[in-house]
Amino acid sequence: xxxxxxxxxxxxxxxxxxxxxxxxxxxxxxxxxxxxxxxxxxxxxxxxxxxxxxxxxxxxxxxxxxxxxxxxxxxxxxxxxxxxxxxxxxxxxxxxxxxxxxxxxxxxxxxxxxxxxxxxxxxxxxxxxxxxxxxxxxxxxxxxxxxxxxxxxxxxxxxxxxxxxxxxxxxxxxxxxxxxxxxxxxxxxxxxxxxxxxxxxxxxxxxxxxxxxxxxxxxxxxxxxxxxxxxxxxxxxxxxxxxxxxxxxxxxxxxxxxxxxxxxxxxxxxxxxxxxxxxxxxxxxxx
Amino acid sequence: xxxxxxxxxxxxxxxxxxxxxxxxxxxxxxxxxxxxxxxxxxxxxxxxxxxxxxxxxxxxxxxxxxxxxxxxxxxxxxxxxxxxxxxxxxxxxxxxxxxxxxxxxxxxxxxxxxxxxxxxxxxxxxxxxxxxxxxxxxxxxxxxxxxxxxxxxxxxxxxxxxxxxxxxxxxxxxxxxxxxxxxxxxxxxxxxxxxxxxxxxxxxxxxxxxxxxxxxxxxxxxxxxxxxxxxxxxxxxxxxxxxxxxxxxxxxxxxxxxxxxxxxxxxxxxxxxxxxxxxxxxxxxxxxxxxxxxxxxxxxxxxxxxxxxxxxxxxxxxxxxxxxxxxxxxxxxxxxxxxx
Numbered sequence: 321x322x323x324x325x326x327x328x329x330x331x332x333x334x335x336x337x338x339x340x341x342x343x344x345x346x347x348x349x350x351x352x353x354x355x356x357x358x359x360x361x362x363x364x365x366x367x368x369x370x371x372x373x374x375x376x377x378x379x380x381x382x383x384x385x386x387x388x389x390x391x392x393x394x395x396x397x398x399x400x401x402x403x404x405x406x407x408x409x410x411x412x413x414x415x416x417x418x419x420x421x422x423x424x425x426x427x428x429x430x431x432x433x434x435x436x437x438x439x440x441x442x443x444x445x446x447x448x449x450x451x452x453x454x455x456x457x458x459x460x461x462x463x464x465x466x467x468x469x470x471x472x473x474x475x476x477x478x479x480x481x482x483x484x485x486x487x488x489x490x491x492x493x494x495x496x497x498x499x500x501x502x503x504x505x506x507x508x509x510x511x512x513x514x515x516x517x518x519x520x521x522x523x524x525x526x527x528x529x530x531x532x533x534x535x536x537x538x539x540x541x542x543x544x545x546x547x548x549x550x551x552x553x554x555x556x557x558x559x560x561x562x563x564x565x566x567x568x569x570x571x572x573x574x575x576x577x578x579x580x581x582x583x584x585x586x587x588x589x590x591x592x593x594x595x596x597x598x599x600x601x602x603x604x605x606x607x
Numbered sequence: 608x609x610x611x612x613x614x615x616x617x618x619x620x621x622x623x624x625x626x627x628x629x630x631x632x633x634x635x636x637x638x639x640x641x642x643x644x645x646x647x648x649x650x651x652x653x654x655x656x657x658x659x660x661x662x663x664x665x666x667x668x669x670x671x672x673x674x675x676x677x678x679x680x681x682x683x684x685x686x687x688x689x690x691x692x693x694x695x696x697x698x699x700x701x702x703x704x705x706x707x708x709x710x711x712x713x714x715x716x717x718x719x720x721x722x723x724x725x726x727x728x729x730x731x732x733x734x735x736x737x738x739x740x741x742x743x744x745x746x747x748x749x750x751x752x753x754x755x756x757x758x759x760x761x762x763x764x765x766x767x768x769x770x771x772x773x774x775x776x777x778x779x780x781x782x783x784x785x786x787x788x789x790x791x792x793x794x795x796x797x798x799x800x801x802x803x804x805x806x807x808x809x810x811x812x813x814x815x816x817x818x819x820x821x822x823x824x825x826x827x828x829x830x831x832x833x834x835x836x837x838x839x840x841x842x843x844x845x846x847x848x849x850x851x852x853x854x855x856x857x858x859x860x861x862x863x864x865x866x867x868x869x870x871x872x873x874x875x876x877x878x879x880x881x882x883x884x885x886x887x888x889x890x891x892x893x894x895x896x897x898x899x900x901x902x903x904x905x906x907x908x909x910x911x912x913x914x915x916x917x918x919x920x921x922x923x924x925x926x927x928x929x930x931x932x933x934x935x936x937x938x939x940x941x942x943x944x945x946x947x
Contacts, residue, residue: 321910335632337910359657360628365636367910387639387911418664568671 321367326357330466330477330525331420332413333357336405338368339376343401350402350480350501350514353522364388364416366408368401384408388415400504403512406480413464413477414562420466420475421567421574424560425534427460427474428452429524433532434474435603436465438560444539447487448595450515454495455596459521460529469567469574472581473528478521480514488513490592532606534584537595541588545598548584608914609637610828610905613647617832618876620650631658633909640911641828642714645669649712669712676700676715679769683718684801686737690729694802695721695795697774697813701804702833705796709836714829717761717770721805723792724775731759731773738765747942755781755931777813778820781931784860786816807841807848808855815868816861819900823919823926827904828875834868835876842879849881853889870897875904 321337323344328334334357338344357363367385370376380398386408393411396404413422425438426449435457437445446462453459460476468475480501483491488511492500501514536548536556548556557575558564564571585602589595612634616622626634635658638644648665656662680700687694695701697719702710722730739762743749752760757780759773776788791813795803805813811834818830842848849869856865870891872878883889903922906915913919927936 361631361635361658361661363661365632365910367912387636418668419660566668566671568674570667 321369325351326360326362327351328355328357329409329479330461331475332364332417332477333362334364334366334409334412335362336366336368336408338401338405339370340368340380340382340398340401342398343368343382343405346402346501347405350499350516353516353519364409364412366405366412368404368408371395384411386412388412390415394508396507399502400507402480402501402514403504403507406482406514409479410463417466417563418567420468421571422561422563423465423467423557424463424562425465426462427465427476427531428457429460429476429527429529430457430603432529434460434465434529435599436474436531436534437537438465438534438557439536439538442539443537444487444589444592444595445537446481446483447490447592448537448599450481450483450487450491451494451592451596452599453481453518453521454498458524459517460525465531467531467574467578468528469570471528472530472574472577474531475528476521476525478517478525480516483513483515485510491515531578531582533603534582535599535602536584536586538586538588539595540590542590543594543598544586544588545602546586548586550579550584553582553584554579608905608907609633609909609911610641610907613638613641613643613907614828614875614905616647617643617650618835620654623651623654623656628657629909635661636909636911637907640907640913642826643829643832645672645712645714646829646832647712666712669714672713672715673703673710675769676703676718679718679764679767679771680704680720680802681800682737682764682767683720683734683771686733686739687722687730688801690726690733692722692726692730693792693795695792696798696802696804697721697777698817698833701810702837704798704802705804707837708840709833711836713833717772719772719774721774721777721788721791721795724788727759727773727775734762734771734773739763739771740765742770747946751939755779755935777816779930781935782820782929784816784820784864786812786859786861790858807837807845808852809859811837811841811852811868812856812859812861812865815856815865816859819864819867820861820929823923824900824903828907831868831872831875831904835872835878838869838872838878838880842881846881850883850887850889854887866891867894867897867900870894871900871904874901 323341324337325344325348326335365387368382371383381395382404383395384393384404425436426445427434427436428449449462461478462481464477466475499516504512587598638647644665648662696704699713699715742761742763749760757776761770763770777786791809794806797803814834856862873880880891903918906913908914
């Protein structure tokens, strides 16, 4: 491809190629503190390309390709090239990651143990993880938590935090010293702005830790905490995993192992301050 | 082209010891694009390579694919058992069910089975009853399949989300060669579990027919790797396998397709072939047109993209030309064009 760059997020190396310089320059800048893939060899390739040669110049729109693709992926305008790259990387993970059981969850760490948060889109798992990052927690990832079937530990995948709509303003205030990507207005998911994980998150990204607590947050309800039984957790996590079926027996063993030993709570919260207080309280009650 | 690198490493795993990081990246991207990553991983198993972890993931993934493919075959067997018809597994599922080298690390997508043509209606009904559903709702496509194809329109299972292709022969009836479907079934080899596979010669004939007498060579490098593995394994058991496969091919009217497949397997993977003067004169001297086929088969670049768009389009046209007589082709393309 005309332009290319490599980067490593946690244990996963990517090579991203592009027909345009812009998205590659932006990626290089946003990921400048991240390490390179081990030995210069990547796990996945992502391609950002023009559907037809002239579409590089005329109304340029970015098709998302790579080692693994879905047939009906819609193209994005060139101004949203970084988002296209992020979606391409997520797609490789979702479709083809087989070393780890992939949980659609955010993860943060404190005192060598991980807190996982999962839920439907809009539940606030990204925002809460990013807020916890500004309060002394180590961000492990806002999108995927990687459960290692061999050890039961969670590996970090601290890609750029993808802030959507109202969460953009919340984090601009909470992480005023943070590094942000350009504001991407009018994407298929509304406004998006990326936040670079802080130095502590990047420095510790190779350290896998045991999970200690799983939360199912729900935004917009009166403050409440409810115990979630293992059977419900198991079913909800099978739905929150993109590779549970493809992992076969290893995936089943990893997930049942996780569910058997992990305390799980559903928390409802009307605002982020309440949510953060609930998280700190539940975390404190663990030991 | 990186497709050639994939082929070179498959043919000679020692090549892997000399690869640079860029070549590894290109090899992996091209092998994934050709659905050969599991085969590469199997070939390089145990070698001290820098991508050992990635390859071990690919082997685990292929192994899970094998388990799922065998389970899908068993599901079809259970659905069809009351009919008492012979079920012949084809392609990847057949290779893993029979424990052949060709199945090691192989990616397996749909379940392909062959049943006697007279059982087709009963098989269709039994599958629909057991939870399979139509994939193609388009009436033209449906009618086209039923009238002109060698298989039922594809069915997909409602809960397992896996496709099944039910064949009654190995080439569309509209294609010029007419394989002897009754013989394919008569000589099928039972596996002892209620399922059968084609006899060794027919396996190679079918792989070659699929590659050179039917499709547009999409995924051809993988199909040719199947042929290499099959020929090597069957030749170990019977040194005159090349002779018997060419005799069998002639009977199925597929002599030229099988000869081309064997020539290209030798050209690309170094498949050992034995030539004969008696009882038939069998030579595998390269033909000039083989180069064009090789160009198409090896056209992946280091990002897994297909190069040589002109060649690709040429083979797409050829696949339709082979599949139907000219007037029918014109009608078919007109219908497809009007629907766009």
